[in-house]
Amino acid sequence: MAQITLAKGLNQGLRAALEADPKVIVMGEDVGKLGGVFRITDGLQKDFGEDRVIDTPLAESGILGTAVGLAMRGYRPVCEIQFDGFVYPAYDQIVSQVAKIHFRSQGKIRMPIVIRIPFGGGIGAVEHHSESPEAQFAHTAGLKVVACSNPVDGFHMIQQAIASDDPIVFFEPKRQYHADKAELDESVQPAALFSSRVVREGSDATLLAYGPMVKTCVQAAQAAADEGQSLEVIDLRTLSPLDLVPVVESVRKTGRVIVTHEATVNLGLGSEIAARISEQCFYSLEAPVLRVGGFDTPYPPSRIEDDYLPDLDRVLDAVDRALAY
Amino acid sequence: MTDSVHAESGTAPGAAEAPSTEGTDLGVVFGPGSPAVSDESGTAPVQLLTPEGERREHPDYSFDLDDEVIKGFYRDLVLTRRIDAEATALQRHGELGIWAQLLGQEAAQIGSGRAMGPQDFVFPTYREHGVAWCRGVDPLHLLGLFRGVDQGGWDPNENNFALYTIVIGAQTLHATGYAMGMQRDGVVGSGDPDKDAAVVAYFGDGATSQGDVNEAFIWASVFNAPVVFFCQNNQWAISEPIERQSRIPLYQRAHGFGFPGVRVDGNDVLACYAVTQAALRRAREGSGPTFVEAYTYRMGAHTTTDDPTRYRLSEDLEHWKLKDPIARVKAYLVRGGLADDAFFAGIEQEAEAMGEHLREGCRALPDPSPLSIFDQVFVEQTPELAAQKEQFAAYLASFEGAH
Numbered sequence: 200m201a202q203i204t205l206a207k208g209l210n211q212g213l214r215a216a217l218e219a220d221p222k223v224i225v226m227g228e229d230v231g232k233l234g235g236v237f238r239i240t241d242g243l244q245k246d247f248g249e250d251r252v253i254d255t256p257l258a259e260s261g262i263l264g265t266a267v268g269l270a271m272r273g274y275r276p277v278c279e280i281q282f283d284g285f286v287y288p289a290y291d292q293i294v295s296q297v298a299k300i301h302f303r304s305q306g307k308i309r310m311p312i313v314i315r316i317p318f319g320g321g322i323g324a325v326e327h328h329s330e331s332p333e334a335q336f337a338h339t340a341g342l343k344v345v346a347c348s349n350p351v352d353g354f355h356m357i358q359q360a361i362a363s364d365d366p367i368v369f370f371e372p373k374r375q376y377h378a379d380k381a382e383l384d385e386s387v388q389p390a391a392l393f394s395s396r397v398v399r400e401g402s403d404a405t406l407l408a409y410g411p412m413v414k415t416c417v418q419a420a421q422a423a424a425d426e427g428q429s430l431e432v433i434d435l436r437t438l439s440p441l442d443l444v445p446v447v448e449s450v451r452k453t454g455r456v457i458v459t460h461e462a463t464v465n466l467g468l469g470s471e472i473a474a475r476i477s478e479q480c481f482y483s484l485e486a487p488v489l490r491v492g493g494f495d496t497p498y499p500p501s502r503i504e505d506d507y508l509p510d511l512d513r514v515l516d517a518v519d520r521a522l523a524y
Numbered sequence: 525m526t527d528s529v530h531a532e533s534g535t536a537p538g539a540a541e542a543p544s545t546e547g548t549d550l551g552v553v554f555g556p557g558s559p560a561v562s563d564e565s566g567t568a569p570v571q572l573l574t575p576e577g578e579r580r581e582h583p584d585y586s587f588d589l590d591d592e593v594i595k596g597f598y599r600d601l602v603l604t605r606r607i608d609a610e611a612t613a614l615q616r617h618g619e620l621g622i623w624a625q626l627l628g629q630e631a632a633q634i635g636s637g638r639a640m641g642p643q644d645f646v647f648p649t650y651r652e653h654g655v656a657w658c659r660g661v662d663p664l665h666l667l668g669l670f671r672g673v674d675q676g677g678w679d680p681n682e683n684n685f686a687l688y689t690i691v692i693g694a695q696t697l698h699a700t701g702y703a704m705g706m707q708r709d710g711v712v713g714s715g716d717p718d719k720d721a722a723v724v725a726y727f728g729d730g731a732t733s734q735g736d737v738n739e740a741f742i743w744a745s746v747f748n749a750p751v752v753f754f755c756q757n758n759q760w761a762i763s764e765p766i767e768r769q770s771r772i773p774l775y776q777r778a779h780g781f782g783f784p785g786v787r788v789d790g791n792d793v794l795a796c797y798a799v800t801q802a803a804l805r806r807a808r809e810g811s812g813p814t815f816v817e818a819y820t821y822r823m824g825a826h827t828t829t830d831d832p833t834r835y836r837l838s839e840d841l842e843h844w845k846l847k848d849p850i851a852r853v854k855a856y857l858v859r860g861g862l863a864d865d866a867f868f869a870g871i872e873q874e875a876e877a878m879g880e881h882l883r884e885g886c887r888a889l890p891d892p893s894p895l896s897i898f899d900q901v902f903v904e905q906t907p908e909l910a911a912q913k914e915q916f917a918a919y920l921a922s923f924e925g926a927h
């Protein structure tokens with residue numbers, strides 16, 4: 200069985216999708232000959248041709264706007280946005296067009312578009328290259344939003360997203376692209392796309408994470424175990440719709456929950472999740488739902504990004520606070 | 525300096541028809557309907573100094589300043605290349621996270637940068653290290669962004685040089701708005717050459733595909749804003765060749781927006797100077813925007829993280845090396861006996877000193893305090909942010925002594 204990185208998982212997933220359906224089109228800046236700045240589309244243009252793996256002009260609004268037309272014509276565009284901070288020129292097309300056309304056409308027109316966005320920090324990059332804009336899309340009715348956290352999920356989730364008839368914003372934790380390897384066993388049936396998953400069981404408190412924070416939370420749980428604390432970690436995977444079934448079950452068991460993300464805390468995913476948990480698990484809670492995330496400042500210069508990003512210590516600090524109630 | 529260049533264009537054909545200008549009227553020379561744009565010969569760039577270092581005449585542009593000025597340009601070119609090489613080396617040594625090299629684009633930047641007056645204002649991309657040099661920005665300040673200690677360490681109002689903009693094309697609209705402000709402040713078309721001002725917006729060939737850039741063209745055109753759109757067509761947008769952005773020579777786009785466009789040899793510092801000077805004069809006197817396409821080549825990688833061998837041929841690079849922007853100035857100076865060994869040795873010495881300044885200065889650039897970010901978000905600190913700062917300070921303090 201093959202050991203693959205997240206980059207490889209996504210690459211193989213895209214390849215499988217291109218093979219499975221001739222209507223799938225990959226498009227974005229530098230995705231062709233270069234294979235993308237992160238090499239996620241490496242080799243795809245060579246094998247599937249320039250009509251299906253398109254180096255686009257340098258215009259994000261153009262990428263998404265033409266994707267709408269291609270989708271209306273029966274194609275399934277997979278659009279790559281080079282970095283999180285460069286999605287905004289396309290924001291209008293995504294929010295006002297992609298998200299609304301199915302609704303406005305009373306279901307007559309579908310928008311099977313996947314918008315791939317490498318997100319998150321920790322790579323020592325300059326500004327606009329380390330942001331976490333997922334809440335802005337999750338807040339938009341008409342868009343589905345998911346985030347993968349590991350190579351195997353990358354492989355399956357990208358194919359599931361492309362097969363979906365709804366528009367999906369697909370977040371990929373860029374600092375994980377080439378970080379860890381995992382074993383891909385294609386005979387194992389993948390979980391449903393819009394489902395969250397317990398990745399580590401525990402009984403004292405529940406850590407919720409997605410994308411790059413999953414690894415941080417698993418490490419935090421390992422560190423806590425050394426101190427006799429048993430933490431459960433859930434990889435949310437889907438941000439809109441949320442799948443809180445495993446979360447509610449977990450919170451009923453632990454009574455304490457900490458939501459983590461790199462994005463700013465103010466009106467982040469954690470806010471919605473905290474509200475829903477307090478609605479659905481009020482009598483199980485032993486402590487208020489705590490949130491650990493980025494401060495409400497623009498992403499800082501990279502030399503101090505380690506201070507800005509929620510790390511193991513900040514997660515454990517929140518665990519201690521939750522346990523102190 | 526400005527005055528002697530003014531004299532330059534008295535010979536320009538079409539200048540007689542131009543209503544209120546003694547300078548080259550680009551609107552007449554390259555304006556809509558001009559034969560220059562519709563036939564292929566129009567795509568030949570303006571060149572005043574050949575790759576071999578020979579001066580050339582051009583019907584519309586000339587460089588009339590004395591050789592001391594050219595020697596000054598040579599110094600600028602060499603020091604700029606040194607800044608670039610030193611920063612590249614610092615990145616290799618782990619002192620910078622990334623660096624955007626300008627190798628090959630020195631003449632475009634020095635020529636245009638030196639054409640400006642102190643009253644003009646610049647909106648750069650992330651690659652305008654040579655222009656920054658001309659504006660008097662300490663090159664050390666440029667390193668901060670790439671080292672990750674700040675997001676632009678200079679005061680834009682000190683040298684009339686805005687912060688670097690990484691989001692492709694956004695700054696062209698800022699430039700246009702700034703120019704509209706100049707119009708309202710009465711510093712455009714006043715007739716006083718020391719007072720009249722203009723804006724130069726820098727951007728790349730790839731950027732011309734962005735909506736923002738096209739909107740900037742429309743705004744500047746409609747409001748006749750004093751902007752020079754200075755496009756460095758270095759043939760590449762990361763891995764994508766210019767053919768992926770345009771089917772026509774870029775400068776010809778200007779006509780569709782209603783203002784003149786001109787293509788200049790971007791590796792010829794004299795031509796870049798003369799063309800920018802003419803475009804600036806047009807803008808300052810109130811005749812509106814001009815598109816300058818500096819035809820050049822990105823001789824290095826896109827940035828230090830890029831690997832151009834994946835997408836382009838090394839023959840192209842070899843071909844462009846023959847058009848090196850510095851070698852031709854040196855050839856001109858040497859052939860004409862205009863500069864002696866002592867001159868070149870002196871500049872070499874200056875370059876060494878610059879290298880040392882950057883190496884030592886870069887390592888000494890302090891990391892910002894993690895708490896400082898809370899103070900820079902707003903003019904008026906919010907209670908929420910103040911509370912976050914306080915909590916974070918307490919959190920950081922809890923580690924002190926613990927380790």
Ligand SMILES: Cc1ncc(C[n+]2csc(CCOP(=O)(O)OP(=O)(O)O)c2C)c(N)n1
Pocket residue numbers: 228257259281285288651690691692727728729730731732758760761762822826
């Ligand atoms: C809106 C936006 N999209 C994508 C990028 C990523 N990116 C950085 S530089 C670049 C290519 C720019 O090419 P060009 O305009 O020709 O300028 P050059 O780098 O060649 O100077 C791209 C796509 C970005 N910075 N901003």
Ligand SMILES: [Mg+2]
Pocket residue numbers: 728729730756757758759760761762
């Ligand atoms: Mg370019």
